[in-house]
Amino acid sequence: MISAEQNDLITRAGRGTPAGTLLRCYWQPVALSEELRGPRPLRPVQLMGQHFVLFRDESGRVGLLDRDCPHRGADLAYGRLENGGLRCAFHGWLFDATGQCLETPAEPAGSKLCTRIRQGAYPVVEKSGIVFAYIGEGEPPAFPEFDCFVAPDSHTFAFKGLWECNWLQALEVGMDPAHASFLHRFYEDEDTSESYGKQFRGASADSELAITQVLREYDRPDIAAEPAPYGMKLTTLRKLSEQQTHVRVTNVVFPQAFVIPMSSEMTISQWHVPVDDTHCYWYAIFTSFSGPVDKEQMREQRLQTIELPLYTSRKNKRNEYGYSVEEQLTQTYTGMGQDINVHDQWACESMGPIQDRTREHLGTTDKGIMLYRRMLVKAIEAAQAGEAVPMQPTAEDAGTLTGPPSIDGVAAADRAASYCEEADRARRQASDWASARLAA
Structure with a gap:
């Protein structure tokens, strides 16, 4: 249980707030690359309460x-791309991607006004189908050489969705392994050969x-949370028998992402990004270690529950998340359909726009959340003091931050401790692109 003041400290992300100051030290996802396609590649963007316009010019520069x-x-979101x-539609002032004013056409001939005008502009980088931006002070950190950033484009797929809640409660669901046995419980196991693109x-x-059987039948996991160079490693063990243990290793990449297994061949890297204090987008990169990703199938699956152009959930608080009494009795623990993103969305949004943590009572299985909050507060205090904060790699350091390994599998009980490292290495050795990284 924490105080209201502490809760504000770790949740409020506007300009000048302690947590907002920290989060501005990092690259943040602001759009999918697919949102800058078509005849008008321009999108208004809201990030941590600030308003921007994102565009791609005729040369392809963002x-x-x-x-x-x-x-x-x-x-400027109604401006002309030319x-x-x-170009602003009000008086025709023209700005390039760096913010430099190129023209002030209504001014007298020979006017040099445009040379003295610069619009606020921010560094942007496209990585694996996501546009990342840096809106903080000074130079941005380098991108770590995580799998999602170095895999070939053919082996990644990016998507996003909007939730109506604070970014922190959305992030914390990803460091809570125990909830999967309940929130994501299915009473029947599907044919696992038909599971492509579906988590759990x-x-x-x-x-x-079947992962669904493991979660349903073994609901008292042994959870370990430990600091890692990139943030935090979570190891969840479920004892299946005297001979076998189910091992699930997930990661929190500081400050606001996690890397989790989707299947034996695919991982998910997911960020929870504040739009403002009461809304956030999740951005996910699905990374395949085997063959190319079927992007069309993955996109079609997600558009069954996500509605464009704002990537809002078709199931939401206004239609009770599709809740069905009959389904809850016979098919799923929640009665809210088969998509676990909807389950997570309900759990996080049901806490309120900003969770009142003064009323919570954490248990043993919440050790990951408790460790993360300590890390977050320490980093916020460092940012406030102008000191170094975590995960600010230089270009030279970026290559030391690889992986991070994320595995869901069954190990011999006496090898559970080493299973993640062994399974991850075997998966990389069998992968065209990841094996090349091992050889290097």
Whole structure:
């Protein structure tokens, strides 16, 4: 249980807030690359309460600018993409992707006003189908050489969704392994060979045991949480018999992402990014170690529950998340369908726009959440003091941050402690792109 003041400290992300100051030290996802396709590659973006406009110019360069025109404050999201930049529809002022004003056409001939005008502009990088932006002070950190960032484009797929709650409670569900045995419980096990693109519907690695059966029948896991160079490693063990143990290793990448197994061949790297204090987007990169990702199938699956253009959930608080009494009695623990993202969304949104942590009572299985909050508070205090914060790799350091390994499988009981490392290495050795990294 924490105080209201402590809760505000770790949840509020606006400009000038302690947590907001920390989060601005990192690259943040702001859009999917697919959102900058079509005849008008421009999108308004809200990040941590600030408003921007994201666009791709005729040369393919991506720019992120403050949304209000520096002339009279008109909305640049309605501007014209032309002549190498974004032109305000109010008076025609033109800005390139760096924020430099190129033209002030209504001014007298020979005017040099445009040379003195710069719009707020921010570094952007496209990685594996996601546009990342840096809106903090100073130089941004390098990108770690995690699998999701170095796998070939053919082996990754990116998507996102909007939740109506604070970013922190959305993130914390990813460091709570115990909830999967309840929130994501299915009373029947599907054919695991038909599980492509579906989380918690396949078989655990090195077995034919459906993950749904493991979660349903072994609901008292042994959870270990430990600091790691990238943030935190969570190891969850479920004893299946005297001979076998189910091992699930997940990771929290500081400050607001996690890397988890989706199947024996695919991992998910997912960020929870504040739109403002009461809304957040999850951005996910699915990374395959075997063959190329079937992007069309993955996208079609997600569009069954996600509605464009804002990537909002078709099942939400206004339609009770599709809740069915009959389904809850016979098919799923929640009665809210087969998509676990909907389950997680309900759990997080049901806490309120910002969870009141003064009323919570954490248990033993919440050790990951408790460790993360200590790390978060320490980092917030460091950022406030102008000191170094975690996960700020230089270009030279980025190569030392690989993986991180994320596995869901069944091990011999006496090898459970080493299973993740062994299974991860075997998976990489069998992978065209990941084996090349091992050889290097």
